[in-house]
Amino acid sequence: MKEVFIGRENLLKLIGRWAKNQRVYVPVTFDIMNNPETPDYELVKEEVPDKLELHGACPAQSPKTFLFYAREVVAKYPSSDPEASVEAPATIVVGPRACDLDGLEKFDKVYWSTKHFTEEYDDPFYIEKRQNTVLVSVDCTASKETCFCTMMGGKPYVDDGFDLNISPLKSGYILTSGSDKGEKLLEGSDDLFTPVDSNHKDERSRSRASVTAAVERQNAQYAVDVAHDKHELGSNEAAWAHVTQNCVGCGACNRICPSCTCFLLVDQRAEGGYERTRNWDTCLSIGYARTGGGGNSRPNLPQRLENRIRCKLEYSRDRYGAVSCTGCGRCIDVCMGRIDMREAIKHVVTEMAKA
Amino acid sequence: MKNIYRPIESVIEDIKQESPNITTYRFRPKEPLTFAAGQFVELTAPGVGEAPFTPSSNPNVTETMEITIMDVGTVTHALTKMKVGDTVGIRGPYGNGYNMADFDGKEILIMGGGVGLAPLRSLILALFDDIDRYKKVSIRYGARTPEDVIFKDLLPEWEKMKNTEVLLTIDEPAPNWSGKVGVVTVLLDDLPLLTTVDVEGLPFSAETAVACVCGPPIMLKFVNIALLEKGFKPENIYHSMERNMSCGLGKCGHCMMGELYICKDGPVMTAAQVASFEDPF
Structure with a gap:
């Protein structure tokens, strides 16, 4: 492990050096919609944008965007070539927070089977991108109102699992390498x-202590430690109906979620034959569980929102050994019905306790 | 790395109309593609999409694969437009099959409803290949009308097999039908059980008998209740669970039921495995 201090000007230079050999994405603030608070990723081109923003809480998107594309061609047919043709250029993503790395753990478990199990279905499209991507994580220096990582057993900074970590300070940044890939980024500079x-x-x-305390403080009212208390949310119909009142089933929460791994394969005509694309899907849509004959195991919206939340908290735990909600709060940020995951959990857990 | 999403080109070799909306296709895959009874494949209608099917042919026949398909959705409808010589795609096999080693020396009750007899046919043909290993094979099948009965020409042949019986019912009375009438569970009313009455011939011992059930979800639900009432053990009742698997690989999430992936933990699941779900069907 190597640890160095770097000023802002030099950090921009360092990132510029990285960008000579590979694609580098950094979080920057945009002056759009009068809402510059939440930075989003931008590809570094000629110069490192001076609107690079590493302070604050997590960027608008999670790194799943770079490893599991919203839409991606996964097969062209007819074809007798058993090998996958994957475009996975060397990429550095600067900006993921601890919650984002937690989200990728779920992806690794689902798509990179051999890393966790001895199963045969490794997904080349995820794995090759994952292998060719260096994640430069960043400590949160503030929390959003919607942050609740501590409620899910997480922290607003990383201890392990990172390649290179940036701890923003007032006068500059501490860079800490956590892997060979990360150490390489510091070489020669x-x-x-x-x-x-x-x-x-x-x-x-x-x-770190003050951000952790702030997240804990703002979530004290929910008083549910899901990761540790092993709450069973159960299928209390009335409780879930209450939680779903303002849900329109748009699926924004699924798409923005760092640990939503689901997709739908779609075929279409293409040059030389046909192509199959893999598209992010949402378990909140009515067609998600529909079967050919018109059957549907979750025809009602409350059943679908229940499935989403229980998938995060119970099914992931039972299947993969860990709760997959990371407490990043993005689902709350994007929900047009202002459904708050924390309130939903608290409501259902409280109602279950009464029952 | 291997592309897990690539369909294997397969040529349609034969098409046989089974009923007004059910057709059996025989495919010849261009690359080796084998399966065990109960497993499923993803069948591609080129440019239209994929849908999961359990083949209806004998798993011991490895050169070709038959799939019996009801015209109900986009993919199945596209297939009805295809002709002998056309090419489709097949991926698989996926999921678990029937635990046939566990069937040795037992009575096997096969309950099919509608097109649900199609996947069971691959099991039936596999059982026939080794019929002496089983005490009895009782095939009980319900269809909506006499026209909807599939494998019409095969059923009389199956009845001639050693240790085998075939019982049929249709949902509503129809002219020229002298057989049983009523939904498929009526075929369980007089199921001879060793534990209750010792019927001459081939009684069932509910303690050890195995049931393999496939049909619409509503049928699975009621057959499950009836079999448990008859004394079948939950671990001996095998259901073919119906979910719309998009990938078949335990990734896309479409077939998840709680923490279970029907595509990996199923599609064949015992009543014991699904017992904790409020309404698994």
Whole structure:
């Protein structure tokens, strides 16, 4: 592990050096819709954008966007070639938070079977991108109102599982390598670094503790520790109907979620034959569980929202050994019905306890 | 890396109309493609899409594969437009099959409803290949009308097999039908059970008998109740669970039921496996 300090100007230079050899995405603030608070990713072209923003909470999107495309061709047919043809250029994503790395754990389990199980269905389209992508994680220096990582057993900073981590401070950043891939990013740039001193480390510890406390404080009212208490949400029809009152089934929560892995295969005509695309899908749509003969195991919206939330908290835990909601709060941010995952959980757990 | 989404080209070799809306296709895959009774494949109608089917042919015949399809959706309808010599795609096989090693020496009750007899035919043909290993094979099949009965020409042949009986029913009375009338569960009313009455011939021992059920969800629900009432053990009742698997690989999520993937933990699941679900069918 290597740890260095870097000022803002030099960080922009360092990222510029990375961008010479590979695609680099960084979170920047956009002056659109008068809402510059939440940065989103931008591809670094000629220059590193000076609107690069590493402070604050998580970017608008999770890194699943880079590893599991919203729409991707996964097969062209007819074809007798058993090998997958995957485009997976070397990519660096600067900006994922601890909650985002937690979300990728679910992806690894579903798409990279051999990493976790000894099963035969490894997904080449995910794995090759995952292998060719370096994740430069960032400590949260503030929380959004909707952040609840601590409620899901997470923290607003990473301890492990990262390639390179950035801890933003007032005067610059601490860079910490966590893998060979991350260490490589620091090679040959010693001219940009200064040593990390104890003041830097103290500032980082204080910042981490204060953001953690802030997230805990704003979620104290929900008082449900799902990751540790192993709550069973159960299928309390009235409780789920209450939670679903304002849901329109748009599926925005599915799409923005860092751990929603579901998709639908769609075939169409293409040059030389046909192609099969893999598209993000949403379990909130009525067609999701529909079968050929017109059957549907979840015909009603409350059943579908129940399925989504229980999938995150119970089914993922039972199948993959970990709750898959990361508490990033993006589903709350994007919900036009203002459905709050935390309130939903609290309501259902409370009603179950009464029953 | 291997592309898990690529369909294997397969040529339609034969098309046989079974009923007004059910057809059996025989495919010859261009690459080796085998399956075990109960497993399913993803069948591609080129440019239209994929749908999951359990083949209806004998799994011991490996050169060709038959699938019996009801015209109900986009993919199945596209298939009705295809002709002998046309090419489709097949991926698989996926999921688990019947645990046939566990059937040795037992009575096997096969309950089919409508096109649900199609996947069971691959099991029936596999059982026939080794019929001496089983005490009895009782095939009980319900269709809506006499025209809707599939494998009309095969049923009399099956009846001639050793240790085998075939019982039929149709939902509503119809002219020229002298057989049983009523939904498929009526075929269970007089199921001879060793534990209740020792009927001459081939009684069932509810303690050990195995039931393999396939049909519309509503049928599975009521057959399940009836079999449990008859004393069948939940672990001996095998249901073919119906979900619309998009990938078949345990990834797309469409077939999830709680923490179970029907495409991996099923599609054949015992009543014991689904017992904890309020309404698994």
